[in-house]
Amino acid sequence: MQQKYRKLAFLSLTACLSVAALAACGNNAGTGGDTDSKAPAAPAATAGPKPELKALQIWQKDDYNTYPVAKFLEQATGYKVQYDMLPQDKPQDKLNILIASGEPYDVVTTAGTTDFKALYSDYAKKGALVDLGPLLDKYGPNIKAAVDPEALEAAKVDGKLYAIPTKSLFTVNTSLFIRQDWLDKVGMKAPTTLDELTAVLKAFKEKDPGGNGDKNIPLTVSGEAPFIANIVGAFGMPNFWNDVNGKLTPRVMDPAYKDYVAFVTDLFKQGLLDKEYAANKDATAKEKFTSGRAGMIMMNWSDVPAIMDALTKNVPAATGGFIPALTGKNGQVGLSATKGFDRITFIPKASKHPEDTVKWLNAKLEKDTFKTMAIGEENKHYTLKDGNYTPINPIFTDERNQANNFLTGTDDKNYPIYWQARVRKDMRLFDAWNFMNRVQPETTKVADLLGYAPYMPEFSKTFQSLNTMAGDYTTKLIFGAEQIGNLDAFLTKYKAAGGDASYKEVNDWYAKAKK
Numbered sequence: 001m002q003q004k005y006r007k008l009a010f011l012s013l014t015a016c017l018s019v020a021a022l023a024a025c026g027n028n029a030g031t032g033g034d035t036d037s038k039a040p041a042a043p044a045a046t047a048g049p050k051p052e053l054k055a056l057q058i059w060q061k062d063d064y065n066t067y068p069v070a071k072f073l074e075q076a077t078g079y080k081v082q083y084d085m086l087p088q089d090k091p092q093d094k095l096n097i098l099i100a101s102g103e104p105y106d107v108v109t110t111a112g113t114t115d116f117k118a119l120y121s122d123y124a125k126k127g128a129l130v131d132l133g134p135l136l137d138k139y140g141p142n143i144k145a146a147v148d149p150e151a152l153e154a155a156k157v158d159g160k161l162y163a164i165p166t167k168s169l170f171t172v173n174t175s176l177f178i179r180q181d182w183l184d185k186v187g188m189k190a191p192t193t194l195d196e197l198t199a200v201l202k203a204f205k206e207k208d209p210g211g212n213g214d215k216n217i218p219l220t221v222s223g224e225a226p227f228i229a230n231i232v233g234a235f236g237m238p239n240f241w242n243d244v245n246g247k248l249t250p251r252v253m254d255p256a257y258k259d260y261v262a263f264v265t266d267l268f269k270q271g272l273l274d275k276e277y278a279a280n281k282d283a284t285a286k287e288k289f290t291s292g293r294a295g296m297i298m299m300n301w302s303d304v305p306a307i308m309d310a311l312t313k314n315v316p317a318a319t320g321g322f323i324p325a326l327t328g329k330n331g332q333v334g335l336s337a338t339k340g341f342d343r344i345t346f347i348p349k350a351s352k353h354p355e356d357t358v359k360w361l362n363a364k365l366e367k368d369t370f371k372t373m374a375i376g377e378e379n380k381h382y383t384l385k386d387g388n389y390t391p392i393n394p395i396f397t398d399e400r401n402q403a404n405n406f407l408t409g410t411d412d413k414n415y416p417i418y419w420q421a422r423v424r425k426d427m428r429l430f431d432a433w434n435f436m437n438r439v440q441p442e443t444t445k446v447a448d449l450l451g452y453a454p455y456m457p458e459f460s461k462t463f464q465s466l467n468t469m470a471g472d473y474t475t476k477l478i479f480g481a482e483q484i485g486n487l488d489a490f491l492t493k494y495k496a497a498g499g500d501a502s503y504k505e506v507n508d509w510y511a512k513a514k515k
Helices: 002-024 066-079 091-100 114-125 131-138 141-146 149-154 179-184 195-205 256-267 281-290 301-314 352-364 365-377 394-400 427-439 458-477 484-513
Strands: 052-055 082-085 107-111 163-167 172-180 241-244 249-250 296-301 320-322 333-339 341-346 382-385 386-393 445-447
Touching: 052 066, 052 352, 066 082, 066 352, 066 365, 066 394, 091 107, 091 114, 107 114, 107 352, 114 341, 114 382, 114 458, 131 141, 131 341, 131 352, 141 365, 149 163, 149 458, 172 179, 172 301, 179 320, 195 256, 195 296, 249 484, 256 458, 256 484, 281 296, 296 458, 301 320, 320 427, 352 365, 365 394, 365 427, 386 394
Parallel strands: 052 082, 052 107, 333 445
Antiparallel strands: 107 341, 163 341, 172 296, 172 320, 241 249, 382 386
16 A cells, blocks of 8 residues: 555656746756866865755664764765755655755755656656766766766666666675574585475474474465575576566566476475465564574575574574575576665755765765775774774764765775675674675676666556565465466466566666667
């Protein structure tokens, strides 16, 4: 319901955007478009005091204005900034109202998710944003040097750049986490193939390593995740959409879909997959694992400390870790790796200070300024040894834990290294991330091929509803409420609900992107 509400709000508010926002911004015409793109890269600073800027940010739990990073940035850049936040609930609706009314924010940072990308694209097309290209040529040498050119290109709308993207880190986040002590008790090693996985789960069921008798649950997952990470990668479908013979194809239309369903259905029939999985919420699956009843769970590496603390409280001798990327019968292997925008930053036409805003954004990406903003000062917030950044707590957590919310573009060559200080706050966290992202072969990481896709109306309109439709159907197949023989009938409904239009739009873009 919330998604439907947001879509309705988006449609009604954007209808007035072209009139209200542009009328409110009329006095700012030409603030970006008439700038001489051949001007020197670093012009002399103009005389006089710098204006106070007004920024609208994504929600965070602490006040931006009193958070230590804000004070540091004011000292480092010379710009005082008044930070406001979008609400945690329905931020898209609030942003629509602010843009449509011409509220004079100098800079806006939003999440980089599909819904916000849709808003950004619509604002740009309706002329409500400043064209940043000429301003970056004149005032943005650090931005152009630091931000990945591919990301900048992907952020363009109709060939023009209206936003500075903050890239998502290229990381694997979710896989299968196993009770190592259960493995030791049954005398087996972590599985590396689908056959080995089945054998391990059978041993968990039959040999009672948890001491729970027939109440042992070999594998538990949330019913909201019918496509089980790592297992689905062994069928060549690690992402929502995957390349099949040169065409991006959603999982439910992938030829491998039937084989995946058959495999997981067999696990369910043998009692190796939680018999209650369809009803499981995420918290339910975690409770089953942390209570000591389950031997394996699908999990994000960021959950490891909390899960292990809860587990060892109940089972003090318990140990655990992520299993390797599983290889399928055809040699396929894959763990989904994020690619795309973590957030996007744009300047509304209502901004009173577009040039100074770009200067501020540029100053934040001066190399030392960016590093100090992101992870603090050496030997105060972190230590550096052998190229590894390790946080000093509690000051790192107190003063830099939410520094990521101040990012407006990153030093894309160095930030993935600086960022590792954040996962070294707890070595269990680091070990989990490190195993999936550095110990595992790089070839097991499969990027989301739609990560840098532009806003596509048909795809965006039906993305969530089609995923829900496919997920519900897959769950029903696994526990027997639907039969795979009816797949063609389901696909007819799926395509009519937007699947065909989405497929065409995605592949029209993909054909051009591959050239």
